[in-house]
Amino acid sequence: MDIEALATGILAGERRALARAITLVESGRADHRQSAMALIERLNAADHGRQAMRIGLSGTPGVGKSTFIESFGMMLTGQGLKVAVLAVDPSSARSGGSILGDKTRMEHLSREKNAFIRPSPSQSHLGGVARRTREAIGLCEAAGFDVVLVETVGVGQSETVVAEMTDLFLLLLAPAGGDELQGVKRGIMEMADIILINKADGELKSQAVRTCADYAGALRLLRKRPQDPEGFPKALTVSAVEETGLAKAWEEMQSLTEWRREAGHFEARRAGQARYWFEAEVREGLLARLKREPVKGALERMALEVEAGEVTPAAAADTLLRDYLGG
């Protein structure tokens, strides 16, 4: 693997080099991992100073994420911006990755020279969803992309993961009436900087406006965060199909980012995220030892005893640490 050539290619903004580099960070092979780390160190040392706006985007299936990315991405490339699209899909039940099949829904964007769309890898390749995506973001940034969109389907912890690696977080919701309004997972609203009610068009428009007001109300019930200027987080309506509200949404993202830059929150968040991922990698490395035999088998055996009340959690933990983890 010619790391130097790959690094040069990426810094020159070559899509093929970028694609190959992402494949490298996605690989589970130990030698690939070594190369990936060398590449990333190499790019880090290049001190390119490029900084993309990293945008997380979450929403349940069918809410219109792909359609939104297509329209929103086309608007941005139309303004001369380079746009990369990545996906985090930890469950990855969908064969072949989440965006791949969607390239049909991103018909124009996928043919756009200033856009780069990367499907999430199939499950077999997964070697740390968070690390993979986080490193891919860094590669896109090094390749000179202005905006990196990270899509995630709202399952479990994936939003948290995405929020910890992006500068701002969008939650895409569908218009809903009355009883249907149960769809937002608790704790997700917590992360949103901007809630976008999509499909605000045709028959759904008035419903979208009402839903938007409902969520605006719900957002007001939550405590203000230091990283939010007056009026944020906010709820807006958009139509990915009719391409309305997109410019306004982009304006809000820019003004929010601007404010955070000036207030020092932007850099602080990035530094905090870097520390967060460092500590997470250390912890994961340490905890990975629990997944190796014979620790793993012993842990499960004892967990069953604990569940059954035969031994208390503390005593069982004590035994395990002493007998299997050299503590």
Next chain:
Amino acid sequence: MDIEALATGILAGERRALARAITLVESGRADHRQSAMALIERLNAADHGRQAMRIGLSGTPGVGKSTFIESFGMMLTGQGLKVAVLAVDPSSARSGGSILGDKTRMEHLSREKNAFIRPSPSQSHLGGVARRTREAIGLCEAAGFDVVLVETVGVGQSETVVAEMTDLFLLLLAPAGGDELQGVKRGIMEMADIILINKADGELKSQAVRTCADYAGALRLLRKRPQDPEGFPKALTVSAVEETGLAKAWEEMQSLTEWRREAGHFEARRAGQARYWFEAEVREGLLARLKREPVKGALERMALEVEAGEVTPAAAADTLLRDYLGG
């Protein structure tokens, strides 16, 4: 330390034995820890079959937690039930523990023979907030208490900790108008089984009713959990001072618990919690190694380099694990 005598005393429901045992589990001394574990094992082996209703109670300062516990606790002891009150206060800025000074607010309950109130220990004694409280709950249960109330001031992660050791979780809120409705920390609503709007009396009554409706609305925006029967989580108004709404709240707690018992959620939750704490103790034991020198110093040094972008999170973690943690 005569563990056998202590165990016998607790099983006989003696308050002095219970108080001494809690002091033991709170201690940070290694020999005390050994005794505490022996005691807990001994009680576990006694197979007493006693099961309290473990109720978590959270709310910001001044919302009326102490007053509520006084009124609610007196109502329960009036019905012949034995009530224990514990506190989780991880920040413990308040000197001498959070309930101690409050005993004046629990004037009647603190003199009630069927009630047991335990202040949270001062910070110096803290040796794992979660473990201490969880084990104290177990001791109260072994001592034959019917209801164990675990109070926490809503700071950071303490609600999560309490929710993971209780059977149901109450969130106490104050009536608020319009702009004031920003007080609920995101993610907390997620845990609540019942939201109680306190101070629904006098001038505040109509405001409390409106606030209650607002939160009922907000709860409907959240996704239904499998452990909830129709209509839960719900919001109710109470007045701790006028003692209204308390019987209704208790009724709801009982019917919720009943439903969960029949549906198997109650036992499943307890078993899940036991496993959770076992795994948490194992992880904590392992991660405690990061807090010992020289690992600790190296971690902090490298974290600063990571924050400054001099080295990437993955590379830094790799180095730390290799050089300091025998990986």
